[in-house]
Amino acid sequence: MEGPDPVEDWDDVLQGLPGGIDAVMTAPDDLNQVWFFSGSRYVRAELAGSTPGGTVQAGPNSLAKGWPYTLGGVSEFGEGIDAVMPLRGERNSYWVFSGTKYIKVEAEDKTYADTLLNGSRTLRIGRT
Numbered sequence: 001m002e003g004p005d006p007v008e009d010w011d012d013v014l015q016g017l018p019g020g021i022d023a024v025m026t027a028p029d030d031l032n033q034v035w036f037f038s039g040s041r042y043v044r045a046e047l048a049g050s051t052p053g054g055t056v057q058a059g060p061n062s063l064a065k066g067w068p069y070t071l072g073g074v075s076e077f078g079e080g081i082d083a084v085m086p087l088r089g090e091r092n093s094y095w096v097f098s099g100t101k102y103i104k105v106e107a108e109d110k111t112y113a114d115t116l117l118n119g120s121r122t123l124r125i126g127r128t
Helices: 007-014
Strands: 023-026 033-038 041-047 054-062 083-087 090-098 101-107 114-122
Touching (some): 007 041, 023 083
Antiparallel strands (some): 041 054
16 A cells, blocks of 8 residues: 655646635536535546646636635635535535635536525534
């Protein structure tokens, strides 16, 4: 087993995100298209197959510019996100987490236009 490999292997994709990676999200219609999130910025890249890196397709941009109706439009999410989880059975929908808050978003095929499906809610950690 090898690794971990240095993040510098991804410089062609991540050079506009000097703060490291907070979350990653695959596009609903193309698993080779991936959003990398870092603080209030992101890039969308086409992956280079089985090797590190790829080609930047969009960004680096602010969340406000690239995700105006969801991540950039909900105050708790504009400064950054912590995790993204695709919804099983809902191909274009994702849960997005930031601190103790979460939202449900949709990304359209091809255009990747964003739609807010559920507004910001608080996680109820430790609730029985």
